[in-house]
Amino acid sequence: RFTLPPDACGAVTVTEELEVDDVLVFAAADSIDGRGGVLARAGPCIIRSADGTAAVGRIEVDSADVDGLAASGQLEAVLRHELGHV
Numbered sequence: 001r002f003t004l005p006p007d008a009c010g011a012v013t014v015t016e017e018l019e020v021d022d023v024l025v026f027a028a029a030d031s032i033d034g035r036g037g038v039l040a041r042a043g044p045c046i047i048r049s050a051d052g053t054a055a056v057g058r059i060e061v062d063s064a065d066v067d068g069l070a071a072s073g074q075l076e077a078v079l080r081h082e083l084g085h086v
Helices: 066-071 075-085
Strands: 024-030 040-047 054-062
Touching (some): 054 075, 066 075
Antiparallel strands (some): 040 054
């Protein structure tokens, strides 16, 4: 069980205790740097002290690149890559 402190996971706000048995990932499209630069970014928000694994993480895809990634069939590969950063 986890509580998510304010600003622990970017703009994500959760006001209740979370029960996470594996990993919970919040994903969003947001403005990062415009088309063709950084496609996405990701990382952990809460790390388990017992084993050092991520319990909660986030993925942000640049909103300027989402349509192009989806149209080219690359969105899933980018999301899978970013999940590795979580």
